[in-house]
Amino acid sequence: MQRTILDHVEPVAEGTVSLVLRGAEGPLAPWAPGAHVDLALPNWLTRQYSLCGDPADRGSYRVAVRYDRLSRGGSEYVHLFLRTGRPLEVSLPRNNFRLLPAPEYLFVAGGIGITPLKPMLAAAVEAGAAATLVYVGRSKDAMPFASELQATYGDRVRVYPTEEHGRPDFIALAAGLGPQALVYCCGPASMLAAAEAAFPAQGLHLERFQPVVKEFAPNKPFEAHCVRSGRTVPVAAEESLLDALNHAGYPIPSGCREGVCGSCEISVVGGEPEHRDDIGAPPGRMYCCVSRASSRLDLDL
Known part of the structure; x- marks a missing residue:
């Protein structure tokens, strides 16, 4: 910290x-x-x-x-x-929503979802990319940084107060994008669902406020073998891997406990995790607040 x-x-x-x-x-x-x-x-x-x-x-x-x-x-x-x-x-900064290089960007923000996209727009403009921000909110008075962004970036920023104009047409926005464009979207779940339906999956990057509701098979007990310390920690069906490790004396950091922030990331050196997060764990990693396994895991702990 x-x-x-x-x-x-x-x-x-x-x-x-x-x-x-x-x-x-x-x-x-x-x-x-x-x-x-x-x-x-x-x-x-x-x-x-x-x-x-x-x-x-x-x-x-x-x-x-x-x-x-x-x-x-x-x-x-x-x-x-x-x-x-x-x-x-x-904490130290973590980034599960990285801005990848591209010649063209569309940033779609809903309400407080503007916060990660604001510095992204600045970086894209500085890099010389074609960049547009579509900013949606209830009213302009309730949209953080709306006037500041319009004053700084002019026509690159399109503000849509839904009380006056409704939501923008995402299908039309998608039709106007070039083949190498990337779309970054952050906002409420309903807006993200509309974005997923409108924009090509390979070019769409989302950050969620809350996890998507999913269904999984019933939890089963399993074992987590901590390779460096040589200890094996049992994980009961009714507890998370995070809680089991903490109770066993492994102080794993945690934040949201919902699989969206990434603070509880740990390294897996053996076994197959059942990933239940909304981030997309990289190979050899897992988020132990929500993810589990059906058999033994070997962890770098």
Whole structure:
């Protein structure tokens, strides 16, 4: 974890504030567009937020937090109780939503989903790519950074307040893309489903707020053999691999516990994991908060 000081809190839309976290012990860890961090709040909760500032600024991180009426305690604390000057611990950045090289991009943001896409648009424009942002929200007043982005990028940014215009036609947007274009989309589940239906799968990259509801075979107990320490940890059907490892004395970091943030990634050196995450674990890795196995796993622990 990195120690920071909450340097600045600023409203950036109805129900959304921006937090600037200044490094308390020198430069902060580098990051690239699409990265997020875990923010440890003083009420003992940890929440994940996309970095939406300038990657070249090693002195501070910027995130934006929307107030959720059904808050489980994270956004409520940020909006009602967090004050400037507060020391806060922040994880090293993780990136499961990397911006790949391309000559053309379409960025599609829904509400607070603008946060990972804002630095992506800046990077794409700086690289000389053809880049367009389609930004969808209830009203312009409720859309963080909308006016700032329009002022900076002009016609590259198309804002769609749904109260006035409804949603854009994704099928028409897809028809206007070149063959090498990549589409990056972040927003509510309904918008992501529409994007999946409209854009070619090979060029579409999504980041989700919440996991997709899936069905799996009933959980079975299995064993996790920790190769470096020589211990075997039993994992009961009713517990997660993450909990079993933590209870056995292996302090695996965790954040969302839903398979969307990637903080609990571990290395697998033998056996076949049953991947249940929404990120797409790379070969030899798994996210142990949700993923399991039907037989023994050998872990690099």
